[in-house]
Amino acid sequence: MTFAAKDVMASASTILQDAGTVRWTPPELLGYLNEGVREIVAVKPNAASQTVNMTLAAGCKQTLAAGQTVLSRAVRNVVSGKPIRVLDRREILDNMIPGWMNTANLAFALDVTYVIHDMTDPRTFYVAPGALVTSSIEIVVGVMPADVAQGSNPIDTATYTGTVGLPDLYRNCLVDFTLYKAFSKDAGIPGAAQRAVAHKGLFDAALVSIGNGENAMSLASFAKGG
Template sequence: MTITAKQVMSLAGRLLQDEEAVRWTLPELADWINEAVKAIVLAKPSANSVTAVLSLTAGTYQELPDQYQTLLRIVRNISSEGPPRVGGRVVRVTTRDALDAQAPYWHDPRQTPYKAEMRQFVFDEESPRSFYVYPGNDGTGKIEAIVAELPAQITATGDPAALASYDQDIGLEDIYLSPVLDFVLFRAMSKDSDAGNPVGAVAHYQAFASAVGIKTQVEGATSPNARAGVAGT
């Protein structure tokens, strides 16, 4: 099951003793839900992972389309998107050092001709939205990849002051309800006024960070390099 913004807002209003959204408005809560989702997806990319077909550009250097946050895995070449989708050669992760040692001119199409089909790729955690392919692509290749996608922003579909206007999927499974709620409560209690609660705000942020941190450690294999036992690129 997935979480709706309405669900988070309702719980937050109850815990803040502001069920009529007088002190903390619904558009404000929506902004904080969007912040929470982004923070979770950045810390734990597989929280909203999708399998997508990517079109490759000419050359060895590739970038993910704007809607994707990071590359998690490249599975195979695709000969037809279908339906049904038709797969080709599997793709393996390697290190830049290994390719540099074995084929020093692998970036140069005069030495290593570009092709439609790729065999290996190089991923660098410092640049999660880009990767290199070997051999360089001729601009016609397509691959199937698992990528992290940032869900669409939550905005009111009707009256911004009506809870029903936020009955929208935030893009995360219900196991993330508590971290999202903790983040919203942290932001609400951090407001500078008599209604603020700095001690409560810190407690909720720590709960949020702990929950996301634990899940990130448990799922520490999100990097393509970690899955393949690659120490670094």
């Protein structure tokens, strides 16, 4: 399910008791919302993902396209359909096939057998055997959603119909982040700073909860052999 910017903004305005969007204008709330999306993706790179076919560069080292934030999974070779095994440590190949990055030691090929990916450099990975210029693999990547644009009438929240580039699961998180930023604006007013901290805490806790849920589902699937 998808949701629009106006859904988050209207909820925030109601809680702020600013239904007329006088103290916190729609463009300001939208800015907080877009900032919240970037924060979510920074903490959980898989929050926004796509499955794409990637044409590989010749050789072993590969870099994701602009706008792609992290390699989440390597699935298969596009032409043959052969599945790909992901390794998180290159030492495995270093021990098995010393000098595997050199085509003289392991001939480059159309099909990739292994992908080596280290999260210390999330946008870079290596393939073995090294790829040919015609090699293509199916991968799942994290992406950075585009900012939601202003509505057709900047002072009317109802016109902010642009879709937020995250699953509906993150809608309440964005409400809390928007409220955190809004109350931070009035940090000098009694109680505002505490409310800002409270909403930031709810935002952080929700992301942890979502992550724990995903991990539990992944473990259950693994236990069933899925």
